[in-house]
Amino acid sequence: MKTLVLLEHADGKIKHTSLEAVAYAKAMGGDVTALVLGTIDAGAIGEAGKYGASKILHASDQKLDHPIIQVFSSVVIQAMQQEGASNFVLANSSLGSPVAAKVAVRTGAAFASNVVELPATGSGFTVKRSIYTGKAFAKVELKSDKKVIAIKKNAAELKEVGSAVAPTPFSPSLDTKDFNTKILSTEKATTAVSLPEANIVVSGGRGMKGPEHWKMLEELASTLGAATGCSKPVSDMGWRPHHEHVGQTGVKVAPQLYIAIGISGAIQHLAGVNSSKCIVVINKDADAPFFKAADYGIVGDAFDVVPKLTNALKAAK
Amino acid sequence: MKILVCITHVPDTTSRINFVDNNTKFDTSGVQFIIGPYDDYALARAVELKETQGATVTVLNVGLAESEPTLRKALAIGADDAIRVNAEPTDSFFVASQIAEHAKGFDLVLMGRESIDFNGGVVHAMVAEMLGVPAVSPVMKLDIEGTTVKMAKEIEGGKEYVEASLPLVAGCQEPIAEWKIPNMRGIMSARTKPLKVVEPKAADGNAKTLTFELPPPKGAVQMISADQVDELVKRLKGEAKVI
Numbered sequence: 001m002k003t004l005v006l007l008e009h010a011d012g013k014i015k016h017t018s019l020e021a022v023a024y025a026k027a028m029g030g031d032v033t034a035l036v037l038g039t040i041d042a043g044a045i046g047e048a049g050k051y052g053a054s055k056i057l058h059a060s061d062q063k064l065d066h067p068i069i070q071v072f073s074s075v076v077i078q079a080m081q082q083e084g085a086s087n088f089v090l091a092n093s094s095l096g097s098p099v100a101a102k103v104a105v106r107t108g109a110a111f112a113s114n115v116v117e118l119p120a121t122g123s124g125f126t127v128k129r130s131i132y133t134g135k136a137f138a139k140v141e142l143k144s145d146k147k148v149i150a151i152k153k154n155a156a157e158l159k160e161v162g163s164a165v166a167p168t169p170f171s172p173s174l175d176t177k178d179f180n181t182k183i184l185s186t187e188k189a190t191t192a193v194s195l196p197e198a199n200i201v202v203s204g205g206r207g208m209k210g211p212e213h214w215k216m217l218e219e220l221a222s223t224l225g226a227a228t229g230c231s232k233p234v235s236d237m238g239w240r241p242h243h244e245h246v247g248q249t250g251v252k253v254a255p256q257l258y259i260a261i262g263i264s265g266a267i268q269h270l271a272g273v274n275s276s277k278c279i280v281v282i283n284k285d286a287d288a289p290f291f292k293a294a295d296y297g298i299v300g301d302a303f304d305v306v307p308k309l310t311n312a313l314k315a316a317k
Numbered sequence: 318m319k320i321l322v323c324i325t326h327v328p329d330t331t332s333r334i335n336f337v338d339n340n341t342k343f344d345t346s347g348v349q350f351i352i353g354p355y356d357d358y359a360l361a362r363a364v365e366l367k368e369t370q371g372a373t374v375t376v377l378n379v380g381l382a383e384s385e386p387t388l389r390k391a392l393a394i395g396a397d398d399a400i401r402v403n404a405e406p407t408d409s410f411f412v413a414s415q416i417a418e419h420a421k422g423f424d425l426v427l428m429g430r431e432s433i434d435f436n437g438g439v440v441h442a443m444v445a446e447m448l449g450v451p452a453v454s455p456v457m458k459l460d461i462e463g464t465t466v467k468m469a470k471e472i473e474g475g476k477e478y479v480e481a482s483l484p485l486v487a488g489c490q491e492p493i494a495e496w497k498i499p500n501m502r503g504i505m506s507a508r509t510k511p512l513k514v515v516e517p518k519a520a521d522g523n524a525k526t527l528t529f530e531l532p533p534p535k536g537a538v539q540m541i542s543a544d545q546v547d548e549l550v551k552r553l554k555g556e557a558k559v560i
Contacts, residue, residue, distance in 0.1 A: 010473070069442065069452065094455060094472060098442035101409065105446045110523035111410065114436050126527065131435050135334045137530050138435070140408075144523040180451040181481045184467075188475035196473055200560070224560065242457065242492065243474055248330050248433065249354050249491055257559040267331045271433075274532075278557045280549065281538075291538050296552060300543030308546040313560070316550050 001030030004085040006076060007048055007056075008093060009040050016197050017091035017153050019051050024149075024156035025089040026052025027118050033057060033083045035170070037064040037075060042167050049165030051158055055083075057170035064174075066183040067095050071174065073102035078172040080107070092150045093196070100150045109146035116152050133248060134274035152275070153196070153254040189241065198227035200257045201276075203246055205231040205269075207262020207283060207302055211239035216303070217261060220310045229253065231263045247272040261302045265290025282306065318372040318461070318483075320363045323416050323428035323440070324391055325353035325406070326384035330433065336529040343434075343529070352387050354496075355429025359487075361494035362459055363427055364395035370461065373397050375423070379406040379415045385512065393499035393507035401514045409435075410522025413443035418518050420448055423484065425466070430455035430488035441488035451481040454488025 003025040007018040014036070025032045034053035036045050039062060048056055057079055064071065076099060080088060088103055090096040097113050104111035114130045116137065129138045130152055142149075195201065202221040204214065214228075221228045228244060235245035246253055248271040258276035262283060263269060270293055273279060281294040282305050291297045298305055328334070328343075329351045335344035352360065363374045376396040378384050381403065388399040402415040420426050426448075431438035438454075445452030457476065458469035466485060470477045499507070541549045553560045 073446075092438075094470075097438050098452060098454065101439035101442040102446045102452075104522075105410070105413075105443050108523075111439070112524055113409075113439060129435075131529075132328075132334045133330075133433055133436060135532070136336070137532070139527045139530070141525045141527055142523065143525060181453060181479050184478040184480060186472070186475065186477045188472070194473050236492075243471060243476075245491075249358075257553065257557070271330060278553070278559045280553070291540075293535070294538045295536070295557065296549055297538045297540050298543050298546070298549065299540070305543050305546060309549065312546045312550045316554065 001087070002083055002085040003028060003030060003032050003087040003089055004076065004080050004083060005032055005034045005053065006088070006090040006096065006099065007034050007036045007045070008091065008095060009036065009038070009044070010194070012041060013044055014048060015091065017093070019048060019158055020153065020156050021089050021091045021151055022048050022051040022053050023158050024118065024151050025087070026161060027156055028087065028089070033079070033085060035059070035076065035079045036167065037067070037072060039065050045167045046164035049162050050160045052161050053165060054162070056165050056167040058167035059170045059172055061171070061174065068179055068181050068183070069095065069098045069102060070178040070180050072099045073106065074175060074178050075172045076103050077106060079170065086146050088148045090150055092152055097150050100148045104148040107146050108144060109148045110142035110144040111148040112140050112142060113150035114152050115149050116155050118156065130275070133252065133271040189243065193225065193227035195227045195229055195244065195246070195251050195253060198253065199255050200224045200226035201229050201246070201253050201255045202226045202259045202261070203229035203231070203263060204234060204261050205263030206233050208234070213303070214240070216306050220259070220306055223310050223313050231269050260290055261306060263290060264288045265293060318366070318370065318425065319423045320366060320372050320374045321420055321423040321426045322356070322360050322363045322374060322376045322391070322396065323426065324356040324360060324376055324378050324387065325429065325432040325434070326350050326378055326380050326387040327353045327432055327434045330354070334531065336531070340528045340530060350383070350387060352391060353429050353432050355431060355433070355490055357496045358491060358493050359427035359429055359489040360391055360394055360396065361497045362489060364497055365494050366461065367395065375400060377402070377416060377419060379404055379412045379517070381405060388512055389507045390499060392510045392512070393503040394497045395503065398511040399513070401512065402517050403514050404517035407526065408522050408524050409437040409439050409443060410524065411520050413440045413447060414520030415517050416440065416444045417447035420444060425483060426486040427489055430490045438488070441486045445486040448484070448486070451485040452488070453479060453481060453485065455490040456487045457490060457493055459487060459489070459493055
């Protein structure tokens with residue numbers, strides 16, 4: 001059995017969630033070929049080999065630097081054909097999920113996204129998906145020979161099972177008709193840690209009283225190597241950018257640790273954080289509903305507690 | 318310009334999630350159903366385009382009779398007519414196939430970037446594939462100049478500004494438009510606007526949901542005093558092992 005895995009990359013590195021996809025594919029059994037598109041240093045790609053890829057295809061054509069889902073799905077299908085891969089696995093993302101869905105439609109493969117653990121193959125092939133925005137799971141049977149799976153963060157554990165592999169050049173044919181979307185420009189925040197990929201998130205709400213007080217949270221985040229997030233009212237008011245909004249209609253995070261500061265814990269916000277392993281809530285109001293969803297809570301003034309927490313963490317390093 | 322807005326009929330965010338019938342069905346008792354919040358953004362943008370550029374807005378839902386009040390709400394918000402494909406929205410491929418069947422002849426197909434019940438987030442891409450048109454999601458801003466659509470798309474950590482030609486499919490999210498609340502006039506006219514019911518076309522995506530389950534219950538919160546922040550650090554390290 002052979003599985004193709006798409007590796008997404010940003011800032012010269014393969015995304016952590018893509019390496020999880022390699023580990024997932026390896027654990028499914030059989031051989032794993034990884035695929036990388038666009039300009040990236042050959043040296044940065046090799047680590048996919050450590051997590052189970054026995055071959056890595058690199059389609060380095062510059063035209064692939066700006067991801068267009070129609071183009072990417074065509075390249076994936078060519079790679080699957082070349083490698084004789086019956087399965088395609090990748091990490092859920094705004095790029096990955098639609099590419100996976102198109103590949104599924106074009107190849108007649110059964111498709112599941114937001115998959116949270118390895119498949120059960122006792123009778124048939126079943127995967128567990130996250131639904132109701134993290135409040136429940138569905139067991140879905142994939143009934144065709146070809147399967148396309150988009151995994152949620154933390155679906156597979158990263159274990160070193162091999163060593164780095166040098167990439168093999170791959171030159172798929174690119175159809176101009178596939179370039180059906182023109183990318184005019186990109187605006188990216190120059191933050192170190194991406195929110196959907198983050199293992200620790202420091203998040204602020206209206207209790208922070210204004211954007212000018214965010215420096216305190218940024219310092220805490222920097223001490224922890226964390227990404228920063230915020231509640232919907234904070235991004236609606238323009239205190240923080242939209243891509244930091246965590247919630248039902250914002251980013252759904254899945255970190256090991258989520259620290260919520262000055263956030264009351266409305267259900268819409270909880271929908272974005274319920275996949276966190278551990279939640280810490282710091283709020284002046286002892287009746288804030290968020291405490292009911294927390295693992296640890298401190299009732300106190302954020303402007304007092306947060307600097308103390310940052311210092312305590314620095315001392316404990 | 319003809320706009321098709323695809324909406325979902327889903328439990329509201331505050332609903333208790335429970336399953337019955339040996340965990341094969343969602344427990345609807347006491348649950349309030351709404352238009353999916355992401356679809357609300359799509360519908361609001363469509364109605365804005367209707368008001369500013371002149372367009373007709375058709376709203377479509379794949380669902381059983383119980384989703385008709387949700388379709389009427391969309392009509393009250395400003396859609397001109399509605400289509401209900403009489404079937405349970407079992408999976409993304411099935412739903413996308415129904416939408417594609419009815420989308421021919423529309424210039425723009427809008428929907429939420431994902432539905433809040435099954436969170437697949439791919440119906441827009443599948444519909445576009447079936448129609449042979451571009452798909453863009455998640456779209457935060459959408460403007461039409463002639464046959465060119467200019468959009469701002471959210472990417473991890475930022476935005477991408479893209480453009481494509483009509484016809485296309487877009488998966489919408491905030492802040493593409495402000496959610497619209499139906500006014501009295503809208504609610505009255507919704508009662509007489511056309512709502513057509515059609516039978517589904519056969520479509521099998523080979524992905525069958527067998528059962529549902531709930532996550533394990535969470536333990537009680539451990540409260541720590543504000544002057545014992547060191548204790549929190551100790552527990553995060555030693556007990557939770559997250560730092």
